Amino acid sequence: MARGRFITLEGGEGAGKSTQARRLAAAFAAAKLPVLATREPGGTPEAERVRALLLDPGLAWTPLAETLLHGAARAEHVARVIRPALDAGTHVICDRFADSTLAYQGYGLGGDHGAIVTLAGLIGLRPDLTLVLDLPPEESPARLAARGAGADRYERLGAAFFARVRDGFRAIAGAEPARCVLIPAADDETRIEARILDAVRARLGISL
Numbered sequence: 001m002a003r004g005r006f007i008t009l010e011g012g013e014g015a016g017k018s019t020q021a022r023r024l025a026a027a028f029a030a031a032k033l034p035v036l037a038t039r040e041p042g043g044t045p046e047a048e049r050v051r052a053l054l055l056d057p058g059l060a061w062t063p064l065a066e067t068l069l070h071g072a073a074r075a076e077h078v079a080r081v082i083r084p085a086l087d088a089g090t091h092v093i094c095d096r097f098a099d100s101t102l103a104y105q106g107y108g109l110g111g112d113h114g115a116i117v118t119l120a121g122l123i124g125l126r127p128d129l130t131l132v133l134d135l136p137p138e139e140s141p142a143r144l145a146a147r148g149a150g151a152d153r154y155e156r157l158g159a160a161f162f163a164r165v166r167d168g169f170r171a172i173a174g175a176e177p178a179r180c181v182l183i184p185a186a187d188d189e190t191r192i193e194a195r196i197l198d199a200v201r202a203r204l205g206i207s208l
């Protein structure tokens with residue numbers, strides 16, 4: 001049985017990752033291909049508990065502790081959900097993964113990039129394809145208002161932080177062009193979906 005392919009969606013807040021993850025999973029299902037859609041931080045009961053700690057606006061973590069919490073949640077998620085699904089031939093679509101740690105805790109919070117890369121290596125799973133949705137940070141507030149949830153701990157960080165995060169994602173995509181596709185996200189949902197489907201077909205050879 002062929003191993004499933006691992007696809008991640010990355011980008012700043014409100015860039016449309018969840019929307020496009022749903023659309024991509026629907027395209028796999030319509031093509032009768034086995035698919036699992038999941039998200040980070042989270043994806044297992046244990047990792048969802050860690051997510052609640054990470055997003056709680058009443059808590060403050062040092063960058064290293066925050067990085068390790070994301071790593072702990074990811075280690076659970078990979079071992080218990082993502083890797084078994086890929087081994088069983090199921091394609092996995094994940095809303096955020098290790099690039100978010102480098103972008104947020106590394107570029108955004110100034111955490112040690114080498115330590116973050118080492119942690120990613122310990123967890124040891126690399127995406128086959130990463131779709132980086134690139135939204136100018138000044139467009140995020142309107143998207144988040146449209147979504148209508150209260151602001152979590154990350155959404156309270158300032159404009160300069162989100163500019164660094166965006167630069168981080170663009171740097172990651174630029175450094176790994178074989179894995180990453182940078183997609184302008186200030187565009188119509190269906191046009192973004194079409195670009196994503198094209199990338200999946202062209203990069204992974206999957207017929208959608």
Ligand code: Z5A
Pocket residue numbers: 011012013014015016017018019020040041070095096097098099100101102104105143144146147148154155185186187188189192
């Ligand atoms: N985090 C971290 O620091 N380190 C890590 O390692 C990881 C995560 C894994 C939680 O993530 C936080 O964890 C996150 C980074 C941090 N915080 N921040 N910022 P999350 O995934 O729960 O939060 P998020 O990434 O900010 O998700 P989001 O706000 O839900 O955004 P999204 O998934 O990219 O967007 P969406 O929900 O698909 O769309 C938002 C709204 O815009 C919604 O009303 C849509 O209908 C609308 N939308 C979507 N696409 C469009 C287009 N094309 N045009 C117009 N409107 C659109």
